[in-house]
Every structure is written in structure tokens, then in C-alpha cells.
Amino acid sequence: MPAETLRSFLGDRVRVVVGDITRQHVDALVNAANSTLLGGGGVDGAIHRVGGSAILEECRELRRVLLPDGLPTGEAVVTTGGLLAARYVIHTVGPIWGRHAGREAELLAACYRNSLSLAAERRLASVAFPSISTGAYSYPRVEAAAVSSRAIKDFLADDETVGEVRLVFFSPGDAQAFLKHHDFEG
Numbered sequence: 099m100p101a102e103t104l105r106s107f108l109g110d111r112v113r114v115v116v117g118d119i120t121r122q123h124v125d126a127l128v129n130a131a132n133s134t135l136l137g138g139g140g141v142d143g144a145i146h147r148v149g150g151s152a153i154l155e156e157c158r159e160l161r162r163v164l165l166p167d168g169l170p171t172g173e174a175v176v177t178t179g180g181l182l183a184a185r186y187v188i189h190t191v192g193p194i195w196g197r198h199a200g201r202e203a204e205l206l207a208a209c210y211r212n213s214l215s216l217a218a219e220r221r222l223a224s225v226a227f228p229s230i231s232t233g234a235y236s237y238p239r240v241e242a243a244a245v246s247s248r249a250i251k252d253f254l255a256d257d258e259t260v261g262e263v264r265l266v267f268f269s270p271g272d273a274q275a276f277l278k279h280h281d282f283e284g
Contacts, residue, residue: 104273107247107282111254112263114280116273119266120148123183125222126176128213130230131189133168135161135175141228145187149180153187171198172208174216186222188213192231195238203245206231210249218259226264229272239272243279251282 106113119127119141130141135157137146146153156177161168169175174190190213193205209230217225230246231237250263267273 104270105277107280108251108254111261112250112265112282114265114267114273114277116267116270118144118268119226119228120144120182122226122264122266124224124226124262124264125184126186126188126217126220126225127179127182127184128174128225128227128230129187129189130228130233131169131191133170133191135165135169135189140233145182149178149182149187152178152180157189172205172212174209174212176216176220184226186220188216188225190230192235193237195231195236202231202237203241206237206242206245207249210246211253214250214253214257214260214263218257221259223260224262224264225260226266228266228268229276232272239275240279243276244281247276247280247282 102116104114127145129145132138137143160175169191171191171193174188177187179185179187190209192209193202195202198205229242232239232242
């Protein structure tokens with residue numbers, strides 16, 4: 099499914115598209131991972147399936163060497179992109195709605211900020227994000243749109259490295275919900 103751009107923001111540095119995140123030709127895809135980094139359902143499962151075993155092997159090594167207790171919510175790490183069109187995968191763990199003592203917005207913003215920081219550190223010009231935490235983790239889409247767009251806007255205001263942030267929605271309805279509630283122009 100080719101990506102269809104619905105709208106762009108911040109001088110075309112942010113694009114909202116409908117498509118399959120695993121088919122995005124960008125420097126890095128962001129994976130809405132779980133803390134184990136060992137694959138799962140939804141976006142996480144799709145990235146691992148399409149990207150192949152090299153991603154899982156690097157995730158296992160990260161767990162063995164750096165993250166024996168798993169990746170904390172809001173943090174991010176990088177692995178190869180394996181067989182994906184993207185060179186890298188940035189794995190981040192979003193908050194589960196209602197399970198973080200009112201810190202959900204702070205943790206969701208950290209997912210976007212920390213993922214973009216890793217991209218900038220590696221001099222990556224383009225990054226594609228899914229809608230982190232709005233699937234199985236039940237983060238309300240309206241609130242997630244405002245939190246994620248503010249975090250991206252704030253990061254890009256101080257960064258020149260990342261030239262394109264692509265927000266990839268699998269369904270047109272999810273993209274339209276984001277477009278009604280984003281904060282790129284606020």
C-alpha cells in the first residue's frame with residue numbers, strides 16, 4: 099500500500115500519511131515496542147516480521163548487555179532495519195493508558211522526543227512514526243494527537259538534522275482523527 103500524504107506541517111518537515119509503516123523509505127522507522135523488545139502484535143509484530151531475524155537478534159543482544167529488565171517506558175534504542183526499506187529501527191515503549199499514575203502524557207512525549215534524539219545523534223534525516231500507544235495500550239487518540247504533535251514540534255524547533263518526520267497511520271479514519279486534534283499550528 100503506497101503512502102498517501104494527507105497534510106504537511108512545519109514547512110513540510112512533518113507529513114501525515116496513510117500507509118504501511120513497514121514500507122516507508124526513510125532512514126529509520128519507529129517501532130511501538132513492548133518492554134521485552136522481543137516482538138509482539140500490531141506495529142511491533144509487523145516490523146519484526148517484515149524486517150527479519152536481524153532485528154530480533156540485535157534486540158536480544160541489547161537485552162543481554164544493556165537492558166536485562168527490558169526497555170523502560172518512554173525510552174528508545176536503535177537496531178538495524180534488517181530487511182526493511184529503512185536502515186534502522188528505533189524501538190520505544192509507549193505508556194499503557196491508566197497505568198502510570200497520571201504520567202501518561204509525559205511518557206508519551208518522551209517516546210517521541212527520545213526517538214527523535216536518537217535519530218539526530220545518528221544524523222538521520224527522515225523518521226517514520228506509528229501512532230504510539232493508541233492501539234493495544236488504549237491511549238485515547240485525541241489526547242495522543244495533541245501530545246505527540248507538541249513533542250515533535252518542540253523537538254524540531256531546536257533541531258536541524260531531522261528533515262522529515264512522517265506520521266504513518268494504517269487507516270484513513272485514524273489519520274483524520276489525528277488531523278482534527280493535532281497541535282502543530284497551536
